[in-house]
Amino acid sequence: MNPAAEKHDLIDPYGRVVRDLRISVTDRCNFRCQYCMPAEGMKWLPRSELLTFEEIERFARVCVDHFGFDGIRLTGGEPLVRAHLPKLVERLSSLGVNVALTTNGATLRLHAQSLADAGLSRINISLDSLQRERFLELTRRDELDRVLDGIDAALEAGLAPVKINAVMMRGINDDEILDFARFGRERNVFVRFIEFMPLEAGDVWNDKVVVPADEIIETLQAEFDLEPIVRGSEPAERWKYSDNSAEIGVIASVTKPFCATCDRVRLTAEGQFRTCLFAIDEFDMRAVLRGELNDTALIEEIERAVGTKWAGHSIGQVNFIRPKRTMSQIGG
Ligand code: SAM
Ligand code: SF4
Numbered sequence: 001m002n003p004a005a006e007k008h009d010l011i012d013p014y015g016r017v018v019r020d021l022r023i024s025v026t027d028r029c030n031f032r033c034q035y036c037m038p039a040e041g042m043k044w045l046p047r048s049e050l051l052t053f054e055e056i057e058r059f060a061r062v063c064v065d066h067f068g069f070d071g072i073r074l075t076g077g078e079p080l081v082r083a084h085l086p087k088l089v090e091r092l093s094s095l096g097v098n099v100a101l102t103t104n105g106a107t108l109r110l111h112a113q114s115l116a117d118a119g120l121s122r123i124n125i126s127l128d129s130l131q132r133e134r135f136l137e138l139t140r141r142d143e144l145d146r147v148l149d150g151i152d153a154a155l156e157a158g159l160a161p162v163k164i165n166a167v168m169m170r171g172i173n174d175d176e177i178l179d180f181a182r183f184g185r186e187r188n189v190f191v192r193f194i195e196f197m198p199l200e201a202g203d204v205w206n207d208k209v210v211v212p213a214d215e216i217i218e219t220l221q222a223e224f225d226l227e228p229i230v231r232g233s234e235p236a237e238r239w240k241y242s243d244n245s246a247e248i249g250v251i252a253s254v255t256k257p258f259c260a261t262c263d264r265v266r267l268t269a270e271g272q273f274r275t276c277l278f279a280i281d282e283f284d285m286r287a288v289l290r291g292e293l294n295d296t297a298l299i300e301e302i303e304r305a306v307g308t309k310w311a312g313h314s315i316g317q318v319n320f321i322r323p324k325r326t327m328s329q330i331g332g
């Protein structure tokens with residue numbers, strides 16, 4: 001971070017200070033998860049439309065140096081399909097900010113060490129089933145073994161704590177809650193169960209498919225002795241085991257939205273800025289970045305966008321509108 005730079009809190013209309021940036025580095029992916037992408041026919045963005053590493057770094061630098069952001073997470077699509085990703089991690093971590101990554105883990109064995117060497121501070125690996133056939137059905141790829149090996153590679157590279165994101169869906173994988181807990185305890189990885197959210201891909205979502213966080217915790221408590229961990233501003237509610245060093249958490253985006261403490265904004269792979277995962281409006285930061293405008297213009301555009309951040313997503317209410325983009329196009 002540039003310690004000399006004066007910081008200006010980026011405050012939204014509801015008084016929340018924005019400090020966390022999620023950057024999608026690509027819309028492409030080597031998986032085709034049922035809830036995220038169709039099996040065939042995805043149309044990818046042309047290369048020229050993606051932000052370059054220089055553009056991403058400039059945007060991030062303004063967020064960190066001017067607005068005092070303290071966290072950046074890289075995501076996608078599958079971020080590891082973007083060539084030379086460790087180079088971007090190195091550029092961003094040299095800004096003095098925590099850099100995290102969300103990945104499906106399939107090619108992590110190849111990249112874990114160079115990501116760690118580049119300064120990656122946190123990693124989340126998505127894994128919705130520990131059963132080979134089910135994993136294949138959910139992701140349309142027979143890659144469970146490679147993902148498990150990717151988790152080992154992340155641990156070997158010292159990227160602890162490794163977190164596992166498991167989206168729970170009723171009648172699809174909710175019989176694996178205890179298996180995931182046992183897996184986390186054995187490998188000392190932190191499992192995060194995520195409530196399934198309504199984003200436009202396929203026809204999978206309806207409120208009956210959501211497995212509420214409270215039900216997940218009850219299932220866990222029937223087998224394990226859990227102690228709650230005092231919650232900060234993070235979306236996960238977390239517990240530790242009384243007899244094991246791993247921890248476990250739930251992200252109750254649907255049944256207990258954490259919008260009131262949301263400090264997050266997003267940049268899509270083609271440079272569209274979004275103030276909420278479910279936002280309808282986008283702000284074209286690529287036009288500003290490519291418009292030969294100075295950083296003041298970028299700062300003003302970010303402030304203008306954050307001035308429109310709404311109170312919350314209103315999932316489950318009559319006024320809720322599903323965004324047209326899926327998670328992979330927004331950057332989950
Ligand atoms: N490809 C990477 C991966 O799968 O980790 C990064 C992008 S992916 C869109 C990010 C996360 O969003 C994954 O953990 C995925 O399970 C989650 N996700 C996608 N669609 C979702 C939905 N409708 N509800 C909840 N989580 C979702
Ligand atoms: Fe790819 Fe991640 Fe979407 Fe699965 S959830 S299709 S791995 S972007």
